[in-house]
Amino acid sequence: MPAYQYVHDVMLRDCETSGIVFLPRYFEMVHTVIENWLDEALDWPMSQIQGSDALTLPFVNISAEFSAPSRLGDRLTWRLSVRELRRSSIWVELVATTGAETRASITGTLVLSEGVALRTRRWPDPIAERVKDYLVTPNGNIRNKVAE
Amino acid sequence: MPAYQYVHDVMLRDCETSGIVFLPRYFEMVHTVIENWLDEALDWPMSQIQGSDALTLPFVNISAEFSAPSRLGDRLTWRLSVRELRRSSIWVELVATTGAETRASITGTLVLSEGVALRTRRWPDPIAERVKDYLVTPNGNIRNKVAE
Amino acid sequence: MPAYQYVHDVMLRDCETSGIVFLPRYFEMVHTVIENWLDEALDWPMSQIQGSDALTLPFVNISAEFSAPSRLGDRLTWRLSVRELRRSSIWVELVATTGAETRASITGTLVLSEGVALRTRRWPDPIAERVKDYLVTPNGNIRNKVAE
Amino acid sequence: MPAYQYVHDVMLRDCETSGIVFLPRYFEMVHTVIENWLDEALDWPMSQIQGSDALTLPFVNISAEFSAPSRLGDRLTWRLSVRELRRSSIWVELVATTGAETRASITGTLVLSEGVALRTRRWPDPIAERVKDYLVTPNGNIRNKVAE
Numbered sequence: 001m002p003a004y005q006y007v008h009d010v011m012l013r014d015c016e017t018s019g020i021v022f023l024p025r026y027f028e029m030v031h032t033v034i035e036n037w038l039d040e041a042l043d044w045p046m047s048q049i050q051g052s053d054a055l056t057l058p059f060v061n062i063s064a065e066f067s068a069p070s071r072l073g074d075r076l077t078w079r080l081s082v083r084e085l086r087r088s089s090i091w092v093e094l095v096a097t098t099g100a101e102t103r104a105s106i107t108g109t110l111v112l113s114e115g116v117a118l119r120t121r122r123w124p125d126p127i128a129e130r131v132k133d134y135l136v137t138p139n140g141n142i143r144n145k146v147a148e
Numbered sequence: 149m150p151a152y153q154y155v156h157d158v159m160l161r162d163c164e165t166s167g168i169v170f171l172p173r174y175f176e177m178v179h180t181v182i183e184n185w186l187d188e189a190l191d192w193p194m195s196q197i198q199g200s201d202a203l204t205l206p207f208v209n210i211s212a213e214f215s216a217p218s219r220l221g222d223r224l225t226w227r228l229s230v231r232e233l234r235r236s237s238i239w240v241e242l243v244a245t246t247g248a249e250t251r252a253s254i255t256g257t258l259v260l261s262e263g264v265a266l267r268t269r270r271w272p273d274p275i276a277e278r279v280k281d282y283l284v285t286p287n288g289n290i291r292n293k294v295a296e
Numbered sequence: 297m298p299a300y301q302y303v304h305d306v307m308l309r310d311c312e313t314s315g316i317v318f319l320p321r322y323f324e325m326v327h328t329v330i331e332n333w334l335d336e337a338l339d340w341p342m343s344q345i346q347g348s349d350a351l352t353l354p355f356v357n358i359s360a361e362f363s364a365p366s367r368l369g370d371r372l373t374w375r376l377s378v379r380e381l382r383r384s385s386i387w388v389e390l391v392a393t394t395g396a397e398t399r400a401s402i403t404g405t406l407v408l409s410e411g412v413a414l415r416t417r418r419w420p421d422p423i424a425e426r427v428k429d430y431l432v433t434p435n436g437n438i439r440n441k442v443a444e
Numbered sequence: 445m446p447a448y449q450y451v452h453d454v455m456l457r458d459c460e461t462s463g464i465v466f467l468p469r470y471f472e473m474v475h476t477v478i479e480n481w482l483d484e485a486l487d488w489p490m491s492q493i494q495g496s497d498a499l500t501l502p503f504v505n506i507s508a509e510f511s512a513p514s515r516l517g518d519r520l521t522w523r524l525s526v527r528e529l530r531r532s533s534i535w536v537e538l539v540a541t542t543g544a545e546t547r548a549s550i551t552g553t554l555v556l557s558e559g560v561a562l563r564t565r566r567w568p569d570p571i572a573e574r575v576k577d578y579l580v581t582p583n584g585n586i587r588n589k590v591a592e
Contacts, residue, residue, distance in 0.1 A: 011479050012312040012490060013320065013472050017368050018204040018263055019313045023179060027172035028457050035455050046456060047517025056166040063211040069266055072313050073491025115166055118217055159331050160342055160460040161324050161468065165516050167461045176309050183307050194308060195369025220461050221343025314500040314559055319475060323468035352462040359507040365562055411462055414513055 002134050003079040004037045010074045020069040026104055027062070030094055033078045034110070042130045054115045060089070062108030070096075070103045082134040088112045088120040090131065150282050151227040152185040158222045168217040174252055175210070178242055181226045182258070190278045202263045208237070210256030218244075218251045230282040236260045236268040238279065298430050299375040300333045306370045316365040322400055323358070326390055329374045330406070338426045350411045356385070358404030366392075366399045378430040384408045384416040386427065446578050447523040448481045454518045464513040470548055471506070474538055477522045478554070486574045498559045504533070506552030514540075514547045526578040532556045532564040534575065 014025040038057075039045040049055050070076060076096045084091040089111045096104040112121045123131070162173040186205075187193040197203050218224060224244045232239040237259040244252040260269045271279070310321040334353075335341040345351050366372060372392045380387040385407040392400040408417045419427070458469040482501075483489040493499050514520060520540045528535040533555040540548040556565045567575070 009483075010491075011476060012318060013475060015313045016308040017311045017313065017315045018198050018206075020204070020206060020266075022308060023207050023210065024172045024175035024309065027175050031171060031457060032455060039453075045517055047454075047515075050166050050516060056168070058166075058168060058217060059171050059214060061211075061213045062171065063209075065209045066207060069206060071491075072494060073489055118168075157335075158343075159328060160466060161327060163461045164456040165459045165461065165463045170456060172457065179309060180307060187305075193369055195306075195367075198368060219343075220346060221341055314494050314502075316500070316502060316562075319503050319506065320468045320471035323471050327467060346462050352464070354462075354464060354513060355467050355510060357507075357509045358467065359505075361505045362503060365502060414464075 002136075003081045004033070004041050004134060006033045006036055006078045006080070008032070008076050008078065010070055010072055010076060012072065014070075015072050019071055021071070026064065026066070026096075026106075029076070029078065029096070030062075030106055030108075033080055033094060034092070037080050037134075041134065042127055044127055044130075050115065055121060056113050056115050056118065057110050058113065058118075059108050060111050062106065064104060064106040066104050067102050070098065074098050074103075076103060080134065081136050082131055083107065083136050085123070085128060085131050085135065088122050090123075093136065150284075151229045152181070152189050152282060154181045154184055154226045154228070156180070156224050156226065158218055158220055158224060160220065162218075163220050167219055169219070174212065174214070174244075174254075177224070177226065177244070178210075178254055178256075181228055181242060182240070185228050185282075189282070190275055192275055192278075198263065203269060204261050204263050204266065205258050206261065206266075207256050208259050210254065212252060212254040214252050215250050218246065222246050222251075224251060228282065229284050230279055231255065231284050233271070233276060233279050233283065236270050238271075241284065298432075299377045300329070300337050300430060302329045302332055302374045302376070304328070304372050304374065306366055306368055306372060308368065310366075311368050315367055317367070322360065322362070322392075322402075325372070325374065325392070326358075326402055326404075329376055329390060330388070333376050333430075337430070338423055340423055340426075346411065351417060352409050352411050352414065353406050354409065354414075355404050356407050358402065360400060360402040362400050363398050366394065370394050370399075372399060376430065377432050378427055379403065379432050381419070381424060381427050381431065384418050386419075389432065446580075447525045448477070448485050448578060450477045450480055450522045450524070452476070452520050452522065454514055454516055454520060456516065458514075459516050463515055465515070470508065470510070470540075470550075473520070473522065473540070474506075474550055474552075477524055477538060478536070481524050481578075485578065486571055488571055488574075494559065499565060500557050500559050500562065501554050502557065502562075503552050504555050506550065508548060508550040510548050511546050514542065518542050518547075520547060524578065525580050526575055527551065527580050529567070529572060529575050529579065532566050534567075537580065 008029055014021050016022040035046050078094055078096050080094050083093050089109050091109050094106045114121050156177055162169050164170040183194050226242055226244050228242050231241050237257050239257050242254045262269050304325055310317050312318040331342050374390055374392050376390050379389050385405050387405050390402045410417050452473055458465050460466040479490050522538055522540050524538050527537050533553050535553050538550045558565050
């Protein structure tokens, strides 16, 4: 499976008093993985998206399962892949594991929008091309959708 | 519908550079609403749950829809209700609105666990009784489940 | 002493695994106190400052002493006062106490700036007038400085 | 000058709506640098400090100057050095630069404490030895202090 990989060691800022990772901090990690993927894999850093491109890329939905808690010092390996590439949105999947154990499974939809009005915007073609490398099942249907 | 209500004005710490609320900050708000509900409505503050009771109450899953973006200064009214009360877990629903507009709809499952081992733990009876005031459809089935 | 007061109960999001408030969370509280003071006491909410006024109000320095740790559930009473009001900046002091015990003493300088260029900007007169109610030692010298 | 170096690219989670880094996020970066230094340079990860060693290492004071704002996408190079090593505390200095420009200069005191009671605790000798590599002016006086 094609996947972008990002390693994060759980730090004090991620944890609460019971010793486990605090819910909102998982979503900070999710965003960190996505911003690094945009920059390193798609060559489209968030500073350009929100800067010269005057776009924004917010989540419109997200869903998460935490099958086991994570603790201070745990090394989480995040893997990002793309479930579907649509005209102006993208359905991503992120899984965090420590060794053989899955800690978090997250899917969500990011929508490309014009900065101020937040109207949806079609993906730039070169970006859409690069995204396809991370599709879980890159098949004709999805390509056709993008091409429509 | 029975619901616990909490008002939050969107502040700088909640927003990112495009001017809208940043995904992880919504989940900080969710936790703030829940901790205030535990304290004010159930008379069971998190400092007691994690302190003298040596328990913890993490999310094992959560799902969110963001139907419209929120911005600096928006007054979000959060409403928390309970979809189901189970032996050691609780299925909560939180909705954030500004005026007539829904901004976020979130459901998730919190599991009561023993602090260190994170083994599940049955709800204390007086807490379960108070939770029932917030059930979306408080009927016999749910009461039976709790009583088993 | 004239002071704006704000009460915050320490929540999970504020604490780290050793059970005490995590350093950066104190500064989130500081900003929350300041944004509430701007809104409630000066009638100048941050959404207006950064919105229609196209200004920004960042810290250029800050200094903090933590004389005792704070824990989950502690009720912190924050008091904000103004040490000095200058042409385009303000020197604020914030103290957090629990009962008779001081937990944090913080002083810092906020500079009023034009949004994009971050050039300094003179305080609007009506705002400067309201700020004076919070001056620790409101005397002629300070008034003269403002009037220059 | 001996210094531990850590590079951080400013991300969405660090910034507020005016486009610059939000004050509390600088202190999250400070803690991230320190925790990585403890782990990589001193071979003493926070998970061990708070875990098997049952210690904690909170700041008792901190002071910061922000000579220029930082923005989304800026690459900040943090440098950590040690101004003084005392019996149970340490006075650290962190400077963040982008190219030739200094963005933040921060000094603060961390105190080694026993986990629950927060009583101060002498540095373990092997840790103190490693810390000396990062002393700004490693001279006889400081070594004598440690040896006392």
